[in-house]
Amino acid sequence: MSPVVILETVRRHVTHIGYLTFLALLVLAAFATSVFDRPAAAWPGLLVLLAFVTGCGVVGPEFSSGTLQLILVKPVNRAVYLVSRVTGVVLVVWLAGIVAALCELAGRALWGDSGLQARAIGTALLNCATDTILTVSFLALLGSLTRAYFNIGIYLVGLIGLGLSSVVFAFIRQTDNAVGRFLKAHTGIERGLMVIDRNLYPDLPVPPRFDTGWTLMVLSNAAIALLLACLAFRRREVPYGAD
Amino acid sequence: MSVRVRALRKAFGAHEVLRGIDLDIAPGEVVGLIGPNGAGKTTLMSCLLGFLRPNAGEIAIAGRPNDDLDVRRRTGFVPERMNFDRGATGWNFLRYMARLAEVKDADAKSRAMLERIGLAGAADKRLSQYSRGMLQRIGMSQALIHEPDYLFLDEPTSGLDPNGVLLVRDLIAEQKARGAAVLLNSHQLAEIEKVCDRVLFLHRGVIERAETLRQVDRIVVAITMLPGFDVQHIPNAQLRDNVLIATVESEQDIARLVKELVDGGAGIVDVRKHTTDLESIFRGAA
Numbered sequence: 001m002s003p004v005v006i007l008e009t010v011r012r013h014v015t016h017i018g019y020l021t022f023l024a025l026l027v028l029a030a031f032a033t034s035v036f037d038r039p040a041a042a043w044p045g046l047l048v049l050l051a052f053v054t055g056c057g058v059v060g061p062e063f064s065s066g067t068l069q070l071i072l073v074k075p076v077n078r079a080v081y082l083v084s085r086v087t088g089v090v091l092v093v094w095l096a097g098i099v100a101a102l103c104e105l106a107g108r109a110l111w112g113d114s115g116l117q118a119r120a121i122g123t124a125l126l127n128c129a130t131d132t133i134l135t136v137s138f139l140a141l142l143g144s145l146t147r148a149y150f151n152i153g154i155y156l157v158g159l160i161g162l163g164l165s166s167v168v169f170a171f172i173r174q175t176d177n178a179v180g181r182f183l184k185a186h187t188g189i190e191r192g193l194m195v196i197d198r199n200l201y202p203d204l205p206v207p208p209r210f211d212t213g214w215t216l217m218v219l220s221n222a223a224i225a226l227l228l229a230c231l232a233f234r235r236r237e238v239p240y241g242a243d
Numbered sequence: 244m245s246v247r248v249r250a251l252r253k254a255f256g257a258h259e260v261l262r263g264i265d266l267d268i269a270p271g272e273v274v275g276l277i278g279p280n281g282a283g284k285t286t287l288m289s290c291l292l293g294f295l296r297p298n299a300g301e302i303a304i305a306g307r308p309n310d311d312l313d314v315r316r317r318t319g320f321v322p323e324r325m326n327f328d329r330g331a332t333g334w335n336f337l338r339y340m341a342r343l344a345e346v347k348d349a350d351a352k353s354r355a356m357l358e359r360i361g362l363a364g365a366a367d368k369r370l371s372q373y374s375r376g377m378l379q380r381i382g383m384s385q386a387l388i389h390e391p392d393y394l395f396l397d398e399p400t401s402g403l404d405p406n407g408v409l410l411v412r413d414l415i416a417e418q419k420a421r422g423a424a425v426l427l428n429s430h431q432l433a434e435i436e437k438v439c440d441r442v443l444f445l446h447r448g449v450i451e452r453a454e455t456l457r458q459v460d461r462i463v464v465a466i467t468m469l470p471g472f473d474v475q476h477i478p479n480a481q482l483r484d485n486v487l488i489a490t491v492e493s494e495q496d497i498a499r500l501v502k503e504l505v506d507g508g509a510g511i512v513d514v515r516k517h518t519t520d521l522e523s524i525f526r527g528a529a
Contacts (some may be wrong), residue, residue, distance in 0.1 A: 004342040011335070012328055066326035070385065073292055073395075074343040075316040238294040239286075 002084040009088025013054060014095070019206050023048055023096055030100040034077050034107025039117040040124030040208050043100035047128045048135065048204070051093045052155070055136035058085050059233065060143030060151045079230035086140050086226060093132045101125045124208035130215050131204060133223040138200060141229035142234060162197035166190065245270050245393055245424035246291070251300035253286055260286045262448035264300070268424040270392070273415060275439035275456075276428045282445040284428050290396055291426070292320055304393055316345060319391035323398040325382035329371035333362055333381055336370060340385035349388075356384045360410065383411060387418070394418055394425045400434055412438055420519035429440075462516055464489050464497050469510030477503070 013019045026043050033041040059082060062068040099243060101121050108116050141153035169190045173183045183189065199221050205211050252259065260283045268274050276284050289295040291302060293310045302312045327336055335359060341349035357363045360380045370378065379402050386394065396415070400408045415438045418425055429435055435442055436456060444452040444479040466487040472484045477500070480489035487504075491497055501514055 002343075004339070008339050012331070014332065015388060066322060066324065067328065069292070069294055069320070069322055070325075070327060070340070071343065072294065073315060073318055073320040074340070075312045075345055077312065165318060239289055 001087060002080050002093065005081055005084035006088040006091065009085055010092055010095075013089070013092040019092070019096075020053075022046075022053075023099060026050075026096055026100040027103045030103035031107045034104045034110075034112050037114045038207065039120040040101075040104065043097075043104065043202055044124050044128045044208075047093060047097050047100065048131060050096055051090075051132040051135040052139070054089045054092055054141075055139035056149055056152045056155075058082075058089055058136060058140040058143050058165040060146055061147060063143075063236075063238060065149050072238060078234050082140060082230055082233045083226065086136050086229075089136050090129075090132055093136070094129050095126050097125050097132075120140070120208045123210050124204070125217075126210065127204050127208060130218050131202065134200075134202070134218045134225065137222040137225040137229065141225045141232065144229045159201050161192060162201065165193045165197070169193075171217075245272075245305060246426070247301075247303045247306075248291070249301045251290060251302065252298045253283075253290055253295060254298050260448050261290065261297070264445075264448075264450060266443065266450070268393075268426060270424055271419055271422045272441065273419050273425040273427060273439045275435035275442040276426060276445060277430070277435060277442060278445035283448045284445055285397065287445065288395055288426070288428055292318070292395055308385070314393070316389070317392040319386035319389070319394045321379075321382050321386045321394075321396045321399045323401055325370075325378040327370060330369055332367050332369055333373065333377075334366040337381060337385055337388065341388045344389035346389045352388055356388050360384045361406075376404055376407050379403050380407060380410070383414060387414060390421065390423075391418075392423050394423050395428075396425065397428045398430065399427070400429065400431060408434070422472065455470065462491050462494070462497065464491055464500065464514075465515055466501065466504065466511060467513040468504070469512065472504075472507070472509040 026046050029042040029046055033043070059068070062071075072078065076084075101124070104121055105116060108114070112225060139151050140157060142154050145151075146154065169183055172180050174180065199217065202214065202218055202221075205214060246288040248264055248265065251261055251264040253261040263456065265353075266274075266287075276287070276525060278284050286295065289308060290297050293305075302309050304311075304318070307314050326416045331339070334353065334357065338349055341353050342357075346352050354363075354366075357366050360383065362377060362380055362384075365377060369410050370381070373381065379399065381394075383399055396475050399411050399415075403411065412434070415425060415427070419438075419440075427435065427439060439456055441456050442456055443450050444454075466489070468485055468487060474487050477487070477489060480487055481490070482488075489500060491500060495516070497516075499527070501511060504511060
């Protein structure tokens with residue numbers, strides 16, 4: 001990994017007004033929900049959103065803007081660059097997560113009446129941190145295959161499409177037409193889509209708990225996504241300008 | 244040779260943009276690349292820099308593939324348009340580029356480079372506040388900060404004011420004097436004439452013509468004379484529209500040649516060191 005790229009990625013984000021605004025929102029949410037009985041009630045969801053927003057720009061937009069060409073003539077291996085960018089973005093999200101968790105703990109210490117719940121908050125932070133690796137790696141993979149912000153589109157279509165698929169399939173199964181009969185006879189299709197959904201867009205364990213199986217699944221999927229992203233990025237042509 | 248390209252071909256689908264390019268650039272040589280829009284200049288540059296993968300052919304820089312990290316360590320590139328995180332300041336940008344290029348003492352060198360290109364006063368301004376000319380200057384500086392041996396410049400004077408153009412000209416001359424091999428892609432023929440040793444005319448994906456503008460050991464001189472003088476007795480010379488074009492080895496030779504002509508009764512109107520007229524090449528070949 002390249003410390004130079006990681007540091008620059010972190011610097012670029014933490015000095016961005018959008019990131020600072022989001023961080024302020026996280027702090028507010030963490031303090032506001034620290035009076036709830038349930039620990040980590042709001043900020044993990046916001047952190048997932050932050051991972052998505054920051055992960056979108058890992059590499060896709062750099063293809064289109066021409067930024068990447070300046071980097072790729074420097075003595076940095078493409079795969080190293082990509083992994084370093086992913087690491088930088090993940091660190092930025094983790095930093096926001098740590099701030100949010102500390103704010104909730106501070107709030108609970110100051111005015112909470114359901115205990116500090118440090119263990120649950122720590123577990124929620126750990127789960128968010130794990131999920132962030134997958135989200136950013138998956139977006140980096142999509143970014144390595146597309147231009148500009150198309151990775152967002154693909155990610156969202158997958159997220160919404162797979163999320164709705166079980167409802168749509170259940171509805172179609174009720175019908176007596178050929179498709180309905182086909183789906184009734186081939187339940188593996190629906191199960192397969194649910195497995196894909198669970199693997200690419202895993203839900204955070206609620207209430208916060210450490211689940212070894214979930215953690216290993218998320219981390220292994222992230223590793224596969226990152227490996228595929230590196231392979232795609234190494235082969236990717238990066239045209240610039242026009243003749 | 245620093246840069247060696249053989250039988251390079253590149254196609255986008257069925258459209259073949261480069262159709263067998265051969266190119267050599269020696270250390271300390273500045274080679275200009277000219278041609279009409281769509282000739283394949285940017286594609287050639289992109290292949291040389293490893294942004295595009297050729298369909299066929301060979302690219303070697305110092306005998307190594309162009310994606311070799313050691314080659315990249317010694318390569319500089321100025322894009323036609325500088326695109327980078329516009330929120331970064333000039334200082335942040337240049338220091339990042341210097342660190343990526345593994346420049347030792349990147350901070351001090353970045354500071355010195357900003358001074359050199361006249362942007363020290365704008366170091367803390369964001370790139371979004373930079374004018375086109377300022378972006379070109381900082382683009383040039385990021386390419387030179389690690390003193391590259393192979394320099395690829397795509398329209399480096401585009402958007403620059405006359406002072407900026409002179410600065411770029413000086414910087415290219417410095418790189419040449421250092422022994423860097425330079426490929427300059429430009430539409431500005433006057434600039435090419437001023438800084439390049441050789442020029443390649445790219446047309447429809449092939450190098451249609453190559454002209455030597457300057458040679459270390461030879462000078463081309465153009466002497467305009469009154470009509471009616473025969474020059475057949477002068478070696479390495481030809482007469483075109485009362486202009487005698489002769490190749491000599493030194494400036495003393497020019498003086499000797501002029502004296503010989505005057506002694507022979509020629510009426511001399513003008514004497515100047517001659518470079519190939521790129522505009523006429525461009526007009527003739529395009």
